[in-house]
Amino acid sequence: MTGCDGPQSTLAPAGSGAEQTLQLFIWMAAGAALVWVLVIGLAIVAFRAQAGDVRVARMLIVGGGVALPTIVLFVLLGFGLRLLPELTAPGDGLRIAVSGEQWWWRVRYEPPDGPAVASANEIRLPAGVRTEFTLTSTDVIHSLWIPSLGGKMDMIPGRTTRLALEPTRTGVFRGVCAEFCGASHTFMAFDVVVMEQDEFTAWLERQAEPARPPAGALAAQGRALFRDNGCGACHRIAGTAAAGVIGPDLTHVGARASLGAGTLPAEIEAFAQWIGHTDAVKPEVRMPAYDMLTPEQLTAIGHYLKGLQ
Numbered sequence: 001m002t003g004c005d006g007p008q009s010t011l012a013p014a015g016s017g018a019e020q021t022l023q024l025f026i027w028m029a030a031g032a033a034l035v036w037v038l039v040i041g042l043a044i045v046a047f048r049a050q051a052g053d054v055r056v057a058r059m060l061i062v063g064g065g066v067a068l069p070t071i072v073l074f075v076l077l078g079f080g081l082r083l084l085p086e087l088t089a090p091g092d093g094l095r096i097a098v099s100g101e102q103w104w105w106r107v108r109y110e111p112p113d114g115p116a117v118a119s120a121n122e123i124r125l126p127a128g129v130r131t132e133f134t135l136t137s138t139d140v141i142h143s144l145w146i147p148s149l150g151g152k153m154d155m156i157p158g159r160t161t162r163l164a165l166e167p168t169r170t171g172v173f174r175g176v177c178a179e180f181c182g183a184s185h186t187f188m189a190f191d192v193v194v195m196e197q198d199e200f201t202a203w204l205e206r207q208a209e210p211a212r213p214p215a216g217a218l219a220a221q222g223r224a225l226f227r228d229n230g231c232g233a234c235h236r237i238a239g240t241a242a243a244g245v246i247g248p249d250l251t252h253v254g255a256r257a258s259l260g261a262g263t264l265p266a267e268i269e270a271f272a273q274w275i276g277h278t279d280a281v282k283p284e285v286r287m288p289a290y291d292m293l294t295p296e297q298l299t300a301i302g303h304y305l306k307g308l309q
């Protein structure tokens with residue numbers, strides 16, 4: 001019953017694909033219930049029947065064993081095939097390239113009329129627009145799934161797969177990796193924020209801007225620690241010397257709802273906990289734990305990163 005509502009439910013659709021999938025589920029569940037009732041009814045009839053009536057038995061076998069399943073399956077097949085063209089139709093505007101990596105999401109917005117914008121572990125979408133995802137993977141097979149918006153699609157190394165999703169209402173939803181991909185598969189989630197079109201356009205323009213300088217002495221100390229500990233070798237913060245591409249882009253990491261790919265809330269203490277103890281939060285994660293830093297130093301870095309709005 002806990003799956004009936006919430007930010008990650010196929011039964012509370014917020015996208016055209018999810019609505020159609022729900023329709024198909026309702027028809028299939030109703031069909032299955034009907035078949036179940038018929039089978040139970042026949043079982044009762046069989047218990048009460050007199051032995052030896054071969055004509056009735058033959059009719060029941062041909063009718064219930066051949067004709068009925070054939071008709072039910074053909075109707076369901078027809079229903080499913082009718083949904084296919086719309087479910088697999090391409091997008092018409094914004095494109096988002098998402099790459100699955102152990103265990104996070106590399107995100108790149110490719111608007112038709114503007115510069116590409118790098119991000120990670122959060123996807124924002126305009127409502128009412130059919131956005132096309134181009135999906136890749138750098139290591140093993142992952143699968144992108146936002147149950148509230150539509151179906152899932154595998155991300156396969158060496159190939160590019162496509163998925164178009166059309167959100168029908170605004171809100172915050174949850175996306176997950178739907179293919180077992182290693183020790184921290186379960187810690188590979190992301191937030192999906194559906195916004196009105198004009199709100200989204202303004203947000204994307206802000207995302208394209210470089211990071212703002214730190215506000216306050218603590219955040220400035222955090223920036224120095226970030227630089228001196230070599231964090232920029234893996235992470236990029238636009239507008240600074242940090243230009244690494246191995247890990248998530250952190251230019252606006254403070255404005256995201258979570259960190260560690262949906263693992264912790266994006267709060268200052270959580271940044272400190274994450275950086276100091278990555279492997280305790282996320283088993284086998286590639287990012288080393290910076291446990292040589294003092295709690296004060298970790299908090300300073302947390303202040304700097306949270307300030308990257």
Ligand code: CUA
Pocket residue numbers: 100103141142143177178179180181182185186188
């Ligand atoms: Cu990536 Cu499971």
